[in-house]
Amino acid sequence: MTEDPTLVAVNRFLRLLRHGEPPSDEELARGLDELAMAYHEAPEGSPSDDDRDPPTGDFQVRYAGLGERFSNYGLYAVADPTEPINEKNMVGDAIDDLADIARDLEEVIWRFENIGADDAHWHFKLLYRAHWGMHLRELSHYLHARIW
Numbered sequence: 001m002t003e004d005p006t007l008v009a010v011n012r013f014l015r016l017l018r019h020g021e022p023p024s025d026e027e028l029a030r031g032l033d034e035l036a037m038a039y040h041e042a043p044e045g046s047p048s049d050d051d052r053d054p055p056t057g058d059f060q061v062r063y064a065g066l067g068e069r070f071s072n073y074g075l076y077a078v079a080d081p082t083e084p085i086n087e088k089n090m091v092g093d094a095i096d097d098l099a100d101i102a103r104d105l106e107e108v109i110w111r112f113e114n115i116g117a118d119d120a121h122w123h124f125k126l127l128y129r130a131h132w133g134m135h136l137r138e139l140s141h142y143l144h145a146r147i148w
Helices: 005-018 024-042 060-069 094-114 116-146
Strands: 074-078 090-093
Touching: 005 024, 005 060, 005 094, 005 116, 024 116, 060 094, 074 116, 090 094, 090 116, 094 116
Parallel strands: none
Antiparallel strands: 074 090
C-alpha cells in the first residue's frame, strides 16, 4: 500500500522541525516550499460528520521547544498587502510561525489516523487557507531575506 503523499509531506516537515541537527535557513525554506507544493497537489477531500476534536497540545511548550531549537530566529517586519500603504509595520514571529504550522499539521496527522484521509485532506486545505498558509508565506519571505 502506498502512503498518502500529503501525509508524507506533513511528516517530513515535522521531522525537519524536531529531529537531527536544526536545519539551515535554506533547508527550512525548501521544506516550506515542499509543504506548499503538497497543499497544491493534495485532493480537496470532504469533512467528516465525526465531531471529535483533535488534541491541541500545549502551545507554550511547543513554542518554547521550537524557540530553543531555532534560537537564531526572532521577530521580523511584515505588512498586510491588502491594506493601504502606511508607515506602520506589523511584526511577525518566526517561532510563532513554526509553532502554528506544526500545530495545524499535527491536527492533520491526527485526522488521518483517527477519522480518515478524506477528512484530513479537507482540513489540510482548510487550515492552509485559513491559518498556516499565511504563516508559511511570511516565514518563507523572512527566510529568503536572511539567505539573500
